[in-house]
Amino acid sequence: METFSFNATFILGFLDELPPRVYLAFWILLICLALFCLLGIFLISKRMISNYMQRRDRYWNAQIVEIMTQFMVRMDNADPADSLRKTVHEFEQLPLKKAYIKQLLYKQVINYHRNFTGNSADKLRDLFRKLKLDSLTEHKLKSWDSSTKIAGILEAAEMQLENLSPVIERLIYSKSSEIRIEAQTTYIYLNKHHSFHFLKELNEPILEWHQLILLNLITHIKLKELPLFSTWLNSSNSSVVELCLKLVLHFQQFEAQDKLIQLLEHPDVKIQSLAIKVLGEFEAVKAEESLEKRYALVDDKLKVDIIHALGRIASGKQLNFLLEAVNSPVFEIAFEATQALQNHGEPGISELRKAYLLAPTITKEMIEQVLA
Amino acid sequence: MKILIDYIQLFFQEFIFYYALAVMFSYVIIALLSAWEMRRYLHKNTPTDYRNLLVSEFAPSVSIIAPAYNEEPNIVDNVRSLLSLHYNNYEVVVVNDGSKDDTLRQLIMAFELVKVDFAINTRIKTESVRGIYRSESKALERLVVIDKENGGKADALNAGINVAKNDLILCIDADCIIEPDAVLKLVKPFMDEPVRVIGAGGVVRIANSCEVQHGRLVKVHMPDNLLSRFQVLEYLRGFLMGRLAWSRINGLLIVSGALGLFDKDIVIKAGGYSTKTVGEDMELIIRMRKYMHKHKLPYKLVYTPEPLCWTEAPANLNVLGRQRNRWSRGTLESLLMHRDILFNPKYGTLGMLSFPYWLLVEWLGPILEFIGLIILVTLVALGLVHWTYSLILFAMVYAFVLVISTLTIIYEELSYRQYTSGRDLIKLWILSFLEPFIYHPLILYWEIKGNFDFLTGKKAWGKMSRNGFR
Incomplete structure (x- = not known):
């Protein structure tokens, strides 16, 4: 006790003698040392716990995989209902009350499902439901943590849990863009009929990345009824228009041509550019005149798009217009016009050959490159 | 003399002490910001299925520009690795910057290249182009090789930009190993941000002692060499902590030359790479x-x-000395060339935070440290040092450095955990104890020398010899 009070007096005396700056430094030093020790303990324990969990999971995963393998083998040979019952029974022998083992089982079934199609995938879905693992998905969908929610949405899509569709529908308008996009794609995936109504009500922008995901999904699943995407080309949400333009192009919905021509005057340059592209890809001869009229009013980037589209349409009516563009002082316009003329086949190539004789060096180089 | 020493002591007691505290405080803020950004990134991208980008016809087009100077031994492997990246809509533009060895011949032979007619849109002036080569093989149509007069890395990149036909340009060092899905991961931010993204960078790691096969990294190891090992810790700190934090507040001032994806339109409008600086x-x-x-x-x-x-x-x-010398000169050149930004509110975060930070911490820090060391030695010689107080001050800085380094290792452990062996983790941690005594003084010396060389007008890049991958 005496030693302690002596030490305390000594330390307090020492601290009292320190100038203010050194006193401050001393306290920062103590804080840093304490923090360093805590971080060190965290670092080492994190690695040790993770190694332990890996070992533990490896053991239980091996057991789960064994039962799953037997299930897959049995499925082809025995009565499916009997096989399912047996497998469920075998899984029930595992201590599934322990949350981590149930989680491992949940992950394994989903993982197997990801790697199988057809009848095997159907059976895995049955197993998933019989083991009541869909309750875990539902629980995830109701979680306050957005990462868990997203994982739940993705898993619901993977296991085609149509019964969770109403829960997912509520997430379509979520404030979090990540949740929103996953909910939209999953909702379309689970409801292959009348699943696009949300496009009408959507006020939040669909970012380019999200458009890409939606596009990939919509163009790869078998929709029960393909809507006319031009319906939403009048939307006040530019990103919805953008997405629908891409869909119109993919599904070759030619009936949208008139609306596309109207979009050439849309206030958003990105949409103008996309509309020009789609008209070009549709080889829309009736849009040629409108495209030529717009040419004088737009910036160089759109001019290049218009020339590209005229090159795709290649009706032969725009040869003189394109020939003029070949002499443009803007490299990109001139080069695109050269290519557009080449796309016209013999009439365009012969015009290019004539132009070559009088052209300046850079234009000659372009024509040489294009005709090579 | 006594008065002078008193003033010097006062300067160190007042100014340097509070300067050091301010720097330490800035590191704490940086550590917090990077943790925030890391969490946000992982949350946003963990469920991402990059195959969406791989198969989409609407994926942005990318031109990969790889300048090569005397790269004969590795060029074919490196280009092969670039041609097999996981992305669909891209071209590879290799720029032979007047190599004195057989770089071009190797490329011609390996990829069946022939000289072609090509109209170059010279939007950025470069040294003259001797020819453009393309492969006769249909399977290699995404490869373009530019042969030009030597003009340095910046000039080679500019030549590549002039020839690149796509909207995004990925500028890389030809001697780096790019992860197969690097383009996918760098392109994504260009599509999922509500504002225009003009550039994106990724973390550069040290490949020494790692196993490499056919231009691909197959196994990560901690370098055998102590100097390289220190750089692992340094790179982790710089990328996982520094750049990530600046990215959080849109204050990035540098995207590594080894790997950077840019909006070509803005690069051209800004004038392309400058050949007047080594940075x-x-x-x-x-x-x-x-x-x-x-x-x-x-x-x-x-x-x-x-x-x-x-x-x-x-x-x-x-x-290493030549490299760090060049980096210091490059930083100083860039800061001086754009000094009008400093504390200019017109430039927002750039003018009020990033630029002052680079000037006052990254550039001024080593200089003050060096001056401090000289004064310390003088005071020791004159017997004017209070050892207890000095020890407390040094211990404070040392303990703070340990905290920052340990935090960096934790960030790595919680995110991408490249060093899976426990032994590597311990090695890395031990390095953080040694770094302030062994590695840091060396870096300080080269930074000071870089500043001195700048003042004396040295402009050279310095020869960068490499041992090659394992």
Whole structure:
């Protein structure tokens, strides 16, 4: 006790003698040392716990995989209902009350499902439901943590849990863009009929990345009824228009041509550019005149798009217009016009050959490159 | 003399002490910001299925520009690895920057190249182009090789930009190993931000002692060489902590020259890479940002914390010294060329935070440290040092450095955990104890020498010899 009070007096005396700056430094030093020790303990324990969990999971995963393998083998040979019952029974022998083992089982079934199609995938879905693992998905969908929610949405899509569709529908308008996009794609995936109504009500922008995901999904699943995407080309949400333009192009919905021509005057340059592209890809001869009229009013980037589209349409009516563009002082316009003329086949190539004789060096180089 | 010493002591007691505290405080803020950004990134991208981008016809088009100078031994492997990246809509533009060895011949032979007619849109002036080569094989139609007069890395990149036909350009070092999905991961930010993204960088890691097969990294190891090992810790701190934090507040001032994806339109409008500085990567970023501010265009520069590029770190003192000397000169050149930004509110975060930080911490820090060391030695010689107080001050800084380094290792452990062996983790941690005594003084010396060389007008890059991958 005496030693302690002596030490305390000594330390307090020492601290009292320190100038203010050194006193401050001393306290920062103590804080840093304490923090360093805590971080060190965290670092080492994190690695040790993770190694332990890996070992533990490896053991239980091996057991789960064994039962799953037997299930897959049995499925082809025995009565499916009997096989399912047996497998469920075998899984029930595992201590599934322990949350981590149930989680491992949940992950394994989903993982197997990801790697199988057809009848095997159907059976895995049955197993998933019989083991009541869909309750875990539902629980995830109701979680306050957005990462868990997203994982739940993705898993619901993977296991085609149509019964969770109403829960997912509520997430379509979520404030979090990540949740929103996953909910939209999953909702379309689970409801292959009348699943696009949300496009009408959507006020939040669909970012380019999200458009890409939606596009990939919509163009790869078998929709029960393909809507006319031009319906939403009048939307006040530019990103919805953008997405629908891409869909119109993919599904070759030619009936949208008139609306596309109207979009050439849309206030958003990105949409103008996309509309020009789609008209070009549709080889829309009736849009040629409108495209030529717009040419004088737009910036160089759109001019290049218009020339590209005229090159795709290649009706032969725009040869003189394109020939003029070949002499443009803007490299990109001139080069695109050269290519557009080449796309016209013999009439365009012969015009290019004539132009070559009088052209300046850079234009000659372009024509040489294009005709090579 | 006594008065002078008193003043010096007062200067150190007052100014330097509070300067050090301010720097330490800035590191704490940086550590917090990077943790925030890392969490946000992982949350946003963990469920991402990049196959969406791989198969989409609407994926942005990318031109990969790889300048090569005397790269004969590795060029074919490196180009093969670039041609097999996981992305669909891209071309590879290799620029032979007047190599004195057989780089071009190797490329011609390996890829069946022939000289072709090509109209070059010279939007950025470069040394003259001797020819453009393309492959006769249909399978290699995405490869373009430019043969030009030597003009340095910046000039080679500019030549590549003139020839590149796509909207995004990925500028890389030809001697780096790019992860197969690097393009996918760098392109994504260009599509999922509500404002225009003008550039994106990824984490560069040290590949020394790692196993490499056919231009691909197959196994990560801690370098055998102590100098390279220190650089592992340094790179982790710089990328996982520094750049990520600046990315969080859109204050990035540099995207590594080894790997950077840019909006070609803005690069050209900003004037391309400058050939007047040895820090062309930093200088371009500053100029691109200035352009966006000048035209009042909202924009973002982003950093991906994923390890996307592996580089061979200098493994001997001479080469490392030359590299750091060049980096210091490059930083100083860029800061001086754009000094009008400093504390200029017109440039927002760039003018009020990033630029002052680079000047007052990154550039001024080593200089003050060096002066401090000289004064310390003088005071010791004159017997004017209070050892107890000095020890407390040194211990404070040392303990703080340990905290920051340990935090960096934790970030790595919680995110991408490249060093899976427990032994590597311990090695890395032990390094953080040694770094302030062994590695830091060396870096300090080269930084001071770099500043001195700048003042004496040295402009050279310095020869960068490498041992090659294992």
